[in-house]
Amino acid sequence: MFALIDANSFYATCERIFRPDLANRPVVVLSNNDGCIVARSKEAKALGIDMQKPYFQIRHLIERSNVEVFSSNYTLYADMSERLHSILRDFGERIETYSIDECFLFWKSQSPEGWWALAKRIADRVQQWTGLTVGVGIGETKTLAKLGNHLAKRGKNANGIHVIGSEQAVTAALEAVELGDIWGISGGFTRRLQRLGIDKPIELRQANPHYIRQHLGVVGQKIVYELRGISCIELEEITADKQNICCSRSFGQVTSDFNMIREAAVTFASQACVKLRRQKLVAGRLSVFIQTDRHSDSEQYGGWWASRLLAPTDDTRLIAEHAAWSLRRIFRPEFRYKKAGVLLMNLCRRSVAQRTLFVHRNPEESLRLMTAVDRINEEHGRGTIRLASASPVALNPCRTWHLRSDHRSPRYTTRWEELPMIAAR
């Protein structure tokens, strides 16, 4: 049996746990750059605030309804996520960390106390130990567990737990949802299925898997089997090494200034390298991209340059230099840019990376230097030591490209100086 457990309004709840004064008040969390709504408390949903809505478009509604707004605080969410996952590890025989707020658990045999009772025990413990509320869906395949979770939160009489434990329960569950509610089916697949005359989830389960494969590929075929209770999507207990690492941002305002964009590219490359080293990987290939404002009426341009690095590396200096060089290939001064990014590809473990005869740089020395830089930045804050060509964020008064983050809460659980204070009377 599989369970899919995820936190309700995860980011919004994380914020509220440390602000009990906001209980029962509408809370929203914004994406990077304070762009879109990415999380809403129950009360905010009830006000009709949609997911993914640009913040500026619903600002009037937010102000009128006294909604509390937060910028993303990923440091806090990552730490709360670790607490959630560590609790869940006590319950499953096998466990897969699926996303920042979701886990699959797996049991080979029946639960002695019954699935519903077990689910309740999990939800209660998470609530008591972290303050997070979770939804628990249980079923014979990952897709059915996901479906159960959907019903646990959004079904009729939803109470946070939904067990799909029998043939009849599968049928009832499928009858209660739409095609698009099924894991792996989004707009494109829904339209293709409808063209085949399949409008309802129950019809999809009954469809011929080979026929579905012809039209939706092997991905679609697996969904059919999964809905029939035949498990095709394996539990992934070991988190695989990343294949790509990307760092990209939209700018606070558009710019045509090459030096400014190069600063951004070098900074993104540096940040991507920090992620790379944290995972003990090296990159063999690098892409840089720049983009004009997609929402503007002016002429659009998107530049993209991908090339091999001379040898796989995690050295910020080499990668940043290569990024700046790549940027020069695609930069065109007549456009005003809104976004840039750096993508590291062909990643492999540092320990098994192929070396080269032709680059005369001592990798051990490079590693020592980078490790020292990373440690200093960890202790004293990001950017304490950086390349001279990277952006001196503190000295960037025009805020052309660095992140907007006007409503960020304290990093309550990871910084001594930001610990929550309780005033004594």
Add this chain to the structure above:
DNA sequence: TCTGGGGTCCTAGGACCC
């Protein structure tokens, strides 16, 4: 004025190999 960021998997086609 303001519209996010970071991933994975699959497929098809081209270039090449023996």
Add this chain to the structure above:
DNA sequence: TCTGGGGTCCTAGGACCC
């Protein structure tokens, strides 16, 4: 004159996920 069969690697694009 005839022109198979079995592969790999790479890239781009499309679909999906959170």
